[in-house]
Amino acid sequence: MKRKILAILLSVTAAVTMLTGCGTSSKKEVKNTEVTASKSTEGKTPKYVFLFIGDGMSSVQINATQVYRGNNTSGQIATKPLNFTGFPAVGLATTFDATSFCPDSASTGTSISSGVKTHSGVIGLNVDKTTKPESITEKLKAAGKKIGIVSTVTINHATPAAFYAHVPSRNDYYDIAMQLPESNFDYFGGGSIYKATGDKKDKQDAYEVIKSKGYTIANKKEDIQKLDSSSNKVYAVTPVTEDSGSMPYTIDTKDGDLTLADYVSKGIDILDNDKGFFLMCESGKIDWACHANDAMSAIKEVIGLESAVQKAIDFAGKHPDETLILVTGDHETGGMTIGYAATGYNTAFNILDKQKISYIAFDTLISKKKEANPNISFEEVMPMIKENFGLIAPGDADANVEANKPYVLTSYEYQKLQNAFAESMKKADQRTKNEETAVLYGEYDPLSVTITHIINNKAGIGWTSYSHTGTPVPVYAYGASSEIFEGSYDNTDIFKKLVDVCKVK
Ligand SMILES: [Zn+2]
Structure with missing residues (x-):
């Protein structure tokens, strides 16, 4: 580069x-300001470090966003770069863990935070599942820096947990929450605590425990906005939640809701001090959307991540020689690709624009409809599909309008949708479970996953999995010592490089 x-x-x-x-x-x-900036920051020790992790984000999720925002007109084809794809240093990191080439967020988070390979599902422990490696956040805290952890998903979910907890299983949510205050880290922000009173709801409320250890818990927008560098230890909890206590998808965010960028900006306010800080910020629902094969929701999450990164770039503008910004992914999710068997070399990402809500928000809408009318018909549901995803039934009067042609369902797609609706109407435990339904629907609601498959495929986007894949992830670096992140390496090297540039032992 x-x-x-x-x-x-x-x-x-x-x-x-x-x-x-x-x-x-x-x-x-x-x-050339870019070259000037890059030269002046070479070899510099960063006082301020931002580590952005797009969960499930590899080059495809990033480029799909650039294609979506670019020009989709034949003859004028162009991508619109993201702020971080223009960073001066670019690397490529392998993501396999001790047990799989398709790793999970627990093991990859541990590799990035602590430089070791461990089992899928294990957080902050070596491959023996017992001994604890010291994480970059623990090292920097000991060196006097303030530490912040932000995520759009629950704060005791695998990726954020890998930066403050040590547990043999990512499902030990309560134990993870109990370790949050023990870290003594300065700022936690974004998603709420999953299972705050334990699996059986019989434990002391985790928020109370965290409060008793000296943290301020702010869960109202106005209280969060008031926080600053005098606030001491803080946990800013999203006032609005969607699935399992996470922040809402960017596509479902209402005007005035706090965004990932707001939590980064607030983090800067809280963490700014003479000795510097380290802020890990995860955009966790790129992964959730890709698990569900919902491209539009994933792309909007990447755009949300870009806005959060902009806050760090703005900060770096004021501290150019002392700030390091990294943007990477922990693994790829969904086996997403640009190109689909039935569309060949054609793409039409502008089709995605018709999607107004995430798959999960649609599931919620449908559930309410089903509650009101348990015998609801496909014909009654089709207008909701048209309204929220733009897809038009072949017999619909609008199907004949020229401008609507890209959105008209083929008879093959229409049949697939009807079959999916029939499956979706069955109770979850009565649905067909075989090799074919594993490929068609995974563990998702058959109707919404079929809708997103159809709209994605029409746009020219393919999926191979409902899980993580083994694709390497890019590492974009900007600022102090960013040059050492160039080249091809393993995700454990991200930790090792951070230890090197931050000069901690
Ligand atoms: Zn992940």
């Missing part, structure tokens, strides 16, 4: 030289 920038700089110099006919004076006129 750096070599490419240098080559561009040289060619600009050559062009100016040719125009002016005078090499020495013209060189001074050539300015």
